[in-house]
Amino acid sequence: MELNKFILAVIALKPEKVGGCGAPIFYAENKEEQDKIATTLARITEGVVHDLENGIYIIVKH
Amino acid sequence: MLGAPFFQAMLTGIVTGVLIRYSMLKRDYRQYPSYPHGTTIHLAMAFIAAVIGSVAIPALAEKEFTAVTFLALAAAQFREVRGMERIMLRNLDRLNLVSRGMEYIEGIARVFEARNYLVMLTSLLVGGATYWGNIFYGLLVAFIAYLITGKLKGGKNIGEIARVREGKISFKGPNLFVDDIHFMNLGTDNIKNKYLQRGLGVIIEPFDDNARATLANVGQRMAIAHDAAALLGLYKDVDTAEFTPLLRRDLDTGRVGMVIVPIEKDIELLIEAIKKVPVLESAYRSPLKTIIGRKASD
Known part of the structure; x- marks a missing residue:
């Protein structure tokens, strides 16, 4: 089975919720900034923004 | 020396074979946008299939057995049609915003191969009927073949x-x-x-x-x-x-x-x-x- 979904970036409101390495993490001040960063990154990476519902967005390449 | 009935049978077989292929091609526009050149390729293939098909029975009757071996050659040729369509569609599919998917491509490729066999079979029957009977029998068989292929070419839809x-x-x-x-x-x-x-x-x-x-x-x-x-x-x-x-x-x-x-x-x-x-x-x-x-x- 081929692995074909990748987390490209993490956009977090709360720094304590994310950690480790693998994908770059971007911290946002508020939801507005988070949306903006997420949209920009999604356009650049051709990925899709997903909401983990705990203040964290991930960008996934499908 | 091959006589006039032979050529009449061949000609009837070829013409009906190519016409039947053309009637089946029209349906393909939506599934596989057939560009002018795509159509040309498939009509040319149909022509080859029709020639081989229509020649078989008259050739057998005239005791020209080598002509029949072409049938085997043709089968190999048409498998390549399927491969050709598959490779081309697969390459194009990578650049589609919404890909067709492998199953759909295999389906289309299979249809192209099968339709060439249908053409060959039609020409074979029409050629045979014309050779043994006359051109009217040939046209009657062609009409029946047209109805049958009409049934065969369509599948179910959603x-x-x-x-x-x-x-x-x-x-x-x-x-x-x-x-x-x-x-x-x-x-x-x-x-x-x-x-x-x-x-x-x-x-x-x-x-x-x-x-x-x-x-x-x-x-x-x-x-x-x-x-x-x-x-x-x-x-x-x-x-x-x-x-x-x-x-x-x-x-x-x-x-x-x-x-x-x-x-x-x-x-x-x-x-x-x-x-x-x-x-x-x-x-x-x-x-x-x-x-x-x-x-x-x-």
Whole structure:
């Protein structure tokens, strides 16, 4: 089975919720900034923004 | 020396063979946009098939046995037609916004091969009938062959195995639903609003267990997404992957939901488009034909 979904970036409101390495993490001040960063990154990476519902967005390449 | 009946049989066989291929080609426009050159290629192939087919019976009758060995040669040739179509469609598919999927491509490639055999068979029968009878027998056989190929070329479509109706798009938090079928998790409000404004949801309800198993096939679902997107236009580019049309299955009932963001927001047309999607030969399942399948269904 081929692995074909990748987390490209993490956009977090709360720094304590994310950690480790693998994908770059971007911290946002508020939801507005988070949306903006997420949209920009999604356009650049051709990925899709997903909401983990705990203040964290991930960008996934499908 | 070969006589006039021989050439008459050959000519009738070739002409009817190519005409029958042409009548079958027309149907392909939607499934596989046949450019002028695509048509030329397939008519040329049909011509070869028709020549070989129509020559077989008269040649046998004239005791020219070497001519018949061409039939074997032709079979090898037409397998290559299938390979050619498969490779080309697969290459093109990588650049489609919504890919056709392997199953659909295999289906199309198989159809092209099979139709060449149909042409060969038609020409064989027409050539034989003309040779032994006269040209009127030949034309009669051609007409019958035309009716039979008409039956053979068409398969079922989605509208015959399932009910297609509108579904309501809604969000619960970031999760996209059509009616109660979950699709995906979407991040930003901007995209959610686009879905609510422009998106269309459809529910495909299978009529029986056969249809349910067919709709479970991922290749079949990709074919539905591809055809719907091709007919209604797609609000998507390479950098907006979130607007890719999706089909998801309701595990409890086997219903399949679809969500698409088209350019032309018209639910009636979308439903019509989905109903006309062919049921892929390789995706078609028929558990109800077995005793186990029938018992399991109640």
